[in-house]
Amino acid sequence: MGTIYDVLKEEHDQISDLLRQALQDGSKVSFFKIKLKADPHMMGEEKFFYPVLEEVEELRELISEAYKEHNDAKTLIFEMEGMEERDEEWASKLSQLKQSIDHHIEEEESKVFEKAVNFLSQEKAEELAKQYIEFKRSYMNRIETGEPVV
Numbered sequence: 552m553g554t555i556y557d558v559l560k561e562e563h564d565q566i567s568d569l570l571r572q573a574l575q576d577g578s579k580v581s582f583f584k585i586k587l588k589a590d591p592h593m594m595g596e597e598k599f600f601y602p603v604l605e606e607v608e609e610l611r612e613l614i615s616e617a618y619k620e621h622n623d624a625k626t627l628i629f630e631m632e633g634m635e636e637r638d639e640e641w642a643s644k645l646s647q648l649k650q651s652i653d654h655h656i657e658e659e660e661s662k663v664f665e666k667a668v669n670f671l672s673q674e675k676a677e678e679l680a681k682q683y684i685e686f687k688r689s690y691m692n693r694i695e696t697g698e699p700v701v
């Protein structure tokens with residue numbers, strides 16, 4: 552059974568690939584692929600992973616930073632949803648989004664995960680993976696059936 556770190560890292564790699572792809576083709580279709588991965592990823596982290604880490608004094612500061620970075624990404628995603636590829640600002644927003652998410656992933660893996668392993672047991676890390684995967688599954692089902700996701 553994998554841990555929450557394995558699951559999240561795998562998705563980080565997928566999101567990084569999609570960001571590279573989007574920057575290459577500049578399309579709104581590619582942007583939506585990022586959104587479809589990044590929305591539930593951030594939501595799942597905020598629902599299951601961050602709350603557990605926030606209980607650890609040594610991690611509190613890092614997690615509050617992580618929430619801010621999520622909010623930056625969410626704001627950019629929201630703005631871009633209302634834009635068209637041909638808009639003047641599209642390319643710069645896309646590169647801002649890439650920078651912002653790349654930075655966050657880097658911080659999460661090199662700082663948050665690195666520290667979290669010292670405080671979360673293997674069992675807890677596996678249990679969080681299960682919860683996250685289950686959440687993700689129901690989120691994607693809702694997307695497919697058009698039900699509200701929150």
Ligand SMILES: [Fe+2]
Pocket residue numbers: 559563592596656659
């Ligand atoms: Fe993440």
Ligand SMILES: [Fe+2]
Pocket residue numbers: 593596617621655659
């Ligand atoms: Fe995150």
